[in-house]
Amino acid sequence: MRLLFEVTGVVHAPLEDxxxxxxxxxxxxxxxxxxDREQGVIAYWGDWWYFGEDTLHLHPEGALVRHRVYNIARQGNWAPYLANKMFIGYRAKLEASMRERVRRLQS
Structure with missing residues (x-):
């Protein structure tokens, strides 16, 4: 399992909320x-390469939300790069998505 991307955001609200x-x-x-509500983890994966994981952690200003994307391809682990156009613009999309999630979680 190879980490490809990680984005985080701080929600200015109590962790339990x-x-x-x-x-x-x-x-x-x-x-x-x-x-896994107890551990603060939501993970989802596809059939061949994608594994996404959202985790929740205590932060001095509230709660830290972390999203990670892993390449879990067992064979042809280079293929996701081609299938996703070398991930051009992918990080920007993840960061925008995280900003939106933080906004929604603070409401």
């Missing part, structure tokens, strides 16, 4: 999804 909001519509674990 953020946890309740984050998991309000998270659903349950399934074949391509792990939901």
């Amino acid at each position: 953020v946890r309740a909001r984050m998991f309000a519509d998270a659903g349950e674990s399934g074949p391509h999804r792990l939901v």
